[in-house]
Amino acid sequence: xxxQFFSAAVVAAALCACGPSAPQLGQAPIxxxxxxxxxxxxxxxxxxxGMAGSSGDSAVIGETRNIVPGAAGTTYPIERLGIPAVVLAxxxxxxRINPTREGDTATYYCTHFPIGTLxxxxxxxxxxxxVGKSIGNEVLEYGADVLLAPALNIHRNPLCGxxxxxYSEDPVVSGKIAxxxxxxxxxxGVGTSIKHFAVNNQETNRTGVDARVSQRALREIYLKGFxxxxxxxxxxxxxxxxxxxxxxxxxxxxxxxxxxxxxxWGFTGMVMxxxxxxxxxxxxxxxxxxxxxxxxxxxxxxxxxxxxxxKLDVAVLxxxxxxxxxxILQTPHFKGYKYSNxxxxxxxxxxxxQSATEGMVxxxxxxxxxxxxxxxxxxxxxxxxSYDFVAGGTGSGNVNHAYVVSLLDGLKNAGYTVDxxxxxxxxxxxxxEQERIAKQKKAWFMPDERxxxxxxxxxxxxxxxxxxxxxxxxxxxxxxxxxxxxxxxxNLSKAEKQLLQNVTRAFHAAGKKAIVVLxxxxxxxxxxxxxxxxxxLCAWQAGQEGGNSVADVLSGKASPSGKLPMTFPVQFEDAxxxxxxxxxxxxxxxxxxxxxxxxxxxxxxxTDYEEDIYVGYRYFDSFNxxxxxxxxxxxxxxxxxxDNPTIEASNGxxxxxxxxxxxxxxxxKEVVQLYVSxxxxxxxNKPAKELKAFAKTAELKPxxxxxxxxxxxxxxxxxxxxxxxxxxxxxxxYKFLVGASSxxxxxxxxxxVAASTEKANDILKPQQELKLLKR
Ligand code: BGC
Numbered sequence: 001x002x003x004q005f006f007s008a009a010v011v012a013a014a015l016c017a018c019g020p021s022a023p024q025l026g027q028a029p030i031x032x033x034x035x036x037x038x039x040x041x042x043x044x045x046x047x048x049x050g051m052a053g054s055s056g057d058s059a060v061i062g063e064t065r066n067i068v069p070g071a072a073g074t075t076y077p078i079e080r081l082g083i084p085a086v087v088l089a090x091x092x093x094x095x096r097i098n099p100t101r102e103g104d105t106a107t108y109y110c111t112h113f114p115i116g117t118l119x120x121x122x123x124x125x126x127x128x129x130x131v132g133k134s135i136g137n138e139v140l141e142y143g144a145d146v147l148l149a150p151a152l153n154i155h156r157n158p159l160c161g162x163x164x165x166x167y168s169e170d171p172v173v174s175g176k177i178a179x180x181x182x183x184x185x186x187x188x189g190v191g192t193s194i195k196h197f198a199v200n201n202q203e204t205n206r207t208g209v210d211a212r213v214s215q216r217a218l219r220e221i222y223l224k225g226f227x228x229x230x231x232x233x234x235x236x237x238x239x240x241x242x243x244x245x246x247x248x249x250x251x252x253x254x255x256x257x258x259x260x261x262x263x264x265w266g267f268t269g270m271v272m273x274x275x276x277x278x279x280x281x282x283x284x285x286x287x288x289x290x291x292x293x294x295x296x297x298x299x300x301x302x303x304x305x306x307x308x309x310x311k312l313d314v315a316v317l318x319x320x321x322x323x324x325x326x327x328i329l330q331t332p333h334f335k336g337y338k339y340s341n342x343x344x345x346x347x348x349x350x351x352x353x354q355s356a357t358e359g360m361v362x363x364x365x366x367x368x369x370x371x372x373x374x375x376x377x378x379x380x381x382x383x384x385x386s387y388d389f390v391a392g393g394t395g396s397g398n399v400n401h402a403y404v405v406s407l408l409d410g411l412k413n414a415g416y417t418v419d420x421x422x423x424x425x426x427x428x429x430x431x432x433e434q435e436r437i438a439k440q441k442k443a444w445f446m447p448d449e450r451x452x453x454x455x456x457x458x459x460x461x462x463x464x465x466x467x468x469x470x471x472x473x474x475x476x477x478x479x480x481x482x483x484x485x486x487x488x489x490x491n492l493s494k495a496e497k498q499l500l501q502n503v504t505r506a507f508h509a510a511g512k513k514a515i516v517v518l519x520x521x522x523x524x525x526x527x528x529x530x531x532x533x534x535x536x537l538c539a540w541q542a543g544q545e546g547g548n549s550v551a552d553v554l555s556g557k558a559s560p561s562g563k564l565p566m567t568f569p570v571q572f573e574d575a576x577x578x579x580x581x582x583x584x585x586x587x588x589x590x591x592x593x594x595x596x597x598x599x600x601x602x603x604x605x606x607t608d609y610e611e612d613i614y615v616g617y618r619y620f621d622s623f624n625x626x627x628x629x630x631x632x633x634x635x636x637x638x639x640x641x642x643d644n645p646t647i648e649a650s651n652g653x654x655x656x657x658x659x660x661x662x663x664x665x666x667x668x669k670e671v672v673q674l675y676v677s678x679x680x681x682x683x684x685n686k687p688a689k690e691l692k693a694f695a696k697t698a699e700l701k702p703x704x705x706x707x708x709x710x711x712x713x714x715x716x717x718x719x720x721x722x723x724x725x726x727x728x729x730x731x732x733x734y735k736f737l738v739g740a741s742s743x744x745x746x747x748x749x750x751x752x753v754a755a756s757t758e759k760a761n762d763i764l765k766p767q768q769e770l771k772l773l774k775r
Pocket of ligand 1 (some may be wrong): 072090091148195275396481499
């Protein structure tokens with residue numbers, strides 16, 4: 001038996017080997033186990049087993065790292081005390097481990113589920129919980145213990161390279177979706193690590209940038225989602241982020257990790273760093289950042305020296321160790337779970353296929369272009385991405401999946417005939433493009449370049465018009481860790497616009513329809529071209545069954561019910577954060593923190609969050625800016641009527657009820673959103689409206705009605721007042737807006753709210769004055 005596979009069940013054997021005096025984890029009180037640990041053992045435990053080259057390569061470490069090849073990290077086993085190694089693995093869209101192993105013919109592929117942005121677009125916490133349950137099952141059955149997910153940083157700006165992993169520009173959506181995901185994964189008896197705590201909203205110089213944010217924006221926007229996820233999801237662990245926050249590394253900041261996370265929010269679990277995050281191991285221990293991952297020799301030595309030189313109190317280290325042991329006690333490895341390495345990948349493929357359809361957002365559907373009419377049989381499929389579908393983003397959020405169903409295959413599976421000539425032309429072109437791209441130097445883990453869109457002649461397009469019933473055009477994007485997107489990636493290329501124009505014009509001239517599918521991870525520009533096609537389906541990056549999921553929606557097998565968890569601005573510059581975002585700067589891929597704080601470059605070495613609380617719709621709706629598609633927006637194949645809205649106030653709880661009836665011809669689900677507008681909003685510099693609750697109906701048949709109940713606590717109506725360091729609710733008549741989107745309010749209800757104040761700790765202060773945007 002390998003060292004790391006022992007469990008509490010084999011304690012007897014351990015006792016024989018180590019003598020009866022060594023207290024065993026799970027048998028003896030945890031304090032006794034800590035009491036029996038040497039300083040070296042404690043330092044090993046808080047540091048992890050490293051990555052090749054970053055940490056001593058002892059036999060224990062080598063073996064431990066290999067428990068689940070391709071997992072991101074492991075904890076250090078201490079056999080004599082019954083402490084097994086546990087395995088930490090990415091990531092949000094499914095488990096990331098190596099799909100093959102040396103000298104082993106078996107494969108270890110994992111299901112690539114939809115990206116975070118798509119899951120948030122479902123607005124369906126039950127569904128996200130069930131997706132989490134399937135992901136967690138793969139974690140369990142492949143022998144991992146903690147999934148390094150979900151990731152819930154706010155979509156502050158459309159260009160953040162990791163927005164695809166994240167959920168929303170709104171903290172309530174982010175927090176509720178994350179909590180559901182955590183509950184689902186953890187229902188398998190494995191853990192999660194909600195990340196990246198906090199304010200990791202750009203990839204450019206992510207390990208060196210100082211995010212300078214007001215206390216109010218922190219509390220109301222950037223920390224709120226984490227607070228909800230901690231309280232409602234109860235994750236086993238939290239992962240601190242790479243960046244500085246108001247001058248201090250998040251992993252070294254006791255105000256963030258102890259005062260806020262533990263004292264204020266009641267988090268009892270363990271905190272780990274992001275991989276190689278932070279600089280000062282002793283400061284990290286003191287800050288309550290219990291584990292340093294993946295761990296380096298330098299960190300190990302710093303902790304030993306810290307204790308020996310009286311810079312680190314052993315009691316502090318013991319508290320870190322205790323929280324790690326409490327985590328380990330819950331794990332499958334500790335419990336000796338015999339994992340199968342055979343999760344039910346078929347069943348999970350069905351889960352991802354079905355969940356993906358529910359997060360697709362129908363942006364436009366003129367004259368019911370979708371679902372495709374029964375007569376439509378022959379499809380002309382344009383755009384390289386149609387044939388080379390993107391399942392998800394790159395970096396640690398990638399999943400080693402066995403296959404991706406392209407739109408081509410999805411349509412064929414659904415019984416459509418896809419033009420073979422056009423297919424061959426594209427496939428030949430894509431192959432050449434891929435060969436060209438492969439020759440270019442790509443740094444480890446960096447996003448793959450996409451093929452440049454192919455140009456087609458008028459004759460080629462005309463041939464397609466003559467032979468086919470409809471045109472589908474896919475626009476694709478990919479992005480990932482280490483790099484923010486470029487403005488050119490937000491905008492369509494000239495070739496893409498040309499393709500859209502030429503194909504839509506030619507098909508329209510023949511009385512045929514042209515439909516756009518967006519296979520993207522985050523917001524792109526839509527305003528300049530959205531008038532051209534008949535319909536636009538934002539399919540996001542929908543996981544490995546993506547093509548089947550899209551075909552299910554196009555064919556009408558599933559009615560789209562996703563709504564946007566972020567605003568689609570008219571132009572990139574329109575987002576209030578765009579003035580303070582690293583626009584078109586090359587990313588810093590140095591993850592070893594070598595060149596931190598080397599300069600004073602705006603938006604690279606520091607980023608001032610001058611837009612303050614005005615993120616996403618909070619900005620666009622408060623400042624009356626035009627948008628391309630508003631937050632919360634999404635069409636369906638059916639229509640809904642909102643009736644009988646009422647509000648009831650009782651003991652500080654506001655209950656809004658509304659009936660939603662399917663008034664169309666097919667079944668569908670509706671997302672109902674509840675925004676609140678404070679009476680003094682403009683004068684007191686508060687957003688015009690803020691989302692406070694949401695719900696999704698069950699699938700309603702034509703004519704069927706759902707009674708929706710949404711509740712808001714009076715204290716959730718508070719704004720954070722930095723001057724008094726308190727959450728304050730101002731007195732007056734509040735508007736409760738029941739909406740189908742932030743700009744489609746179906747009913748306005750009113751209720752009087754009493755004034756209240758709740759003191760909070762005066763922490764995480766910016767160290768510079770920020771020129772904050774105000775209404
Ligand atoms: C990412 C984390 C990830 C970790 C381990 C880091 O680069 O930021 O999200 O969990 O690597 O792979």
